Amino acid sequence: MTKGKFRFNPETLSYEKIERSPRRILILLFSYLITVIVVGFAFMLTWLHFFPSSREKQLMDENKTLRNQYKSLNSRIGSLEKVVEDLSDRDNNIYRMVFESEPIPNSVRNGGFGGVNRYAEIESIPNMELVVKTNKRMDVLMKKIYIQSLSFDTIVDKAKNKQEMLQHIPGIQPLKTYKYVSGFGTRMHPIYKTLRTHTGIDLVAPTGTKIYATGDGVVTSAKFERGYGKAIVINHGYQYQSMYAHCSEILVHQGQKVKRGEVIGLVGNTGVSTGSHLHYEIIKGGQKVNPINYFLNDLSPSEFEEIRQISIQPNQSFD
Ligand SMILES: [Zn+2]
Known part of the structure; x- marks a missing residue:
């Protein structure tokens, strides 16, 4: 049998060789070529995908x-x-x-x-x-x-x-060095173990640490008070008052005029308190406000952010 493709012809009842016209051969060749290109291309893409070049x-x-x-x-x-x-x-x-x-x-x-x-x-x-x-x-x-x-x-x-007014409004920190432990707002009371509004901030420092008046004013109260222990209240005018509680010593008396930065007392642990610390409050127009907003003079933005972070933690106050 000769090579090539044959087809059975039912009319002549014989196999006849299929003649391939050059045109048909060309078409066949062309379709082979396309297939090879497509497959090759797909293979290359896969290769590149899994094995990217060093530049890629x-x-x-x-x-x-x-x-x-x-x-x-x-x-x-x-x-x-x-x-x-x-x-x-x-x-x-x-x-x-x-x-x-x-x-x-x-x-x-x-x-x-x-x-x-x-x-x-x-x-x-x-x-x-x-x-x-x-x-x-x-x-x-x-x-x-x-x-x-x-x-x-x-x-x-x-x-x-407003130089005069600025000198009076509480504007510095009441202690030079301290550990800021508890902020203004709802806090767990250290002794009663209930949630209460903490109306000031607690700054921990050793007993005897100097407490400074935060603005010019007049001492309106300097005595032992229930809860607050030995406490000092300064009236700064312009609707502002500041309060310093749990002192070990009070170094001013009622009616005394004080200047910002003057030492008025010493840190202690008197009254309802769980350790030596200063409880510091600012009262504006009869309302207790968050004192850290008044540390205007001596905090950089990052220091302020740091104590602000501590102040929003729902921790326990020292009271
Ligand atoms: Zn406190």
């Missing part, structure tokens, strides 16, 4: 590092946002209130950018969400900082005319 591998590594960098950048922006938030909080609630300026409304502080989308160009590139998100956060932050700095300018202007 380097790019992939770079990409990964960049992503991680952006992520850590974002968390750093997060911390900055917190600091700025604190600043605007202090600004609205303290500085502006002290100087009788209207607080800046949040709508202004958090105002958007409106109008054109400045990220349209990079947004269209795949995998750029992280970059866009980071840039947007930075923009918002920059704007908040800008508004804050304008606000401080206004306040500085007002402060120039």
Whole structure:
């Protein structure tokens, strides 16, 4: 039998050789070629996918590092946002209130950018969400900082005319060194073991540590009081009073005029107290307020953030 393909012809009842026209051969060849190319291409893609070239591998590594960098950048922006938030909080609630300026409304502080989308160009590139998100956060932050700095300018202007008032309002820390242990707000009472409003802050320091008047004023009370032990109250005027409790010694007397920074007593453990510490309160217009907002003169933003963190922990007070 000769080589080739045969077909049975039922009319002639014989096998007939299929003749291949050159055109048919060409078509066959062509389809073989296409198959080979497609299969080869698929194989190459698979290969590249699982075995990237060293250049690609380097790019992939770079990409990964960049992503991680952006992520850590974002968390750093997060911390900055917190600091700025604190600043605007202090600004609205303290500085502006002290100087009788209207607080800046949040709508202004958090105002958007409106109008054109400045990220349209990079947004269209795949995998750029992280970059866009980071840039947007930075923009918002920059704007908040800008508004804050304008606000401080206004306040500085007002402060120039209020030297006298500034000298009176509690504005320094009552102890030079201490361990800040318990903040203002709801706390577990150390002896009664119930949740109570802690109306001041507790600063732990050894018995005998000097206590300073936090602003100019007149001593309105300097005696042993139930609960507070040996306690001093100073009236600063401008609706402000400060109170220093659990002293071991009182070094001032009722009616005495005091200056900011003057030593008025010594830290102790008198009254209802679970260890040597100073319980410090600020009363404004009859209302007890959070004293850490008044440590204006001597805290950097990061120090402030640190004690703010402690102050919001729901721990037990020393009372
Ligand atoms: Zn306390």
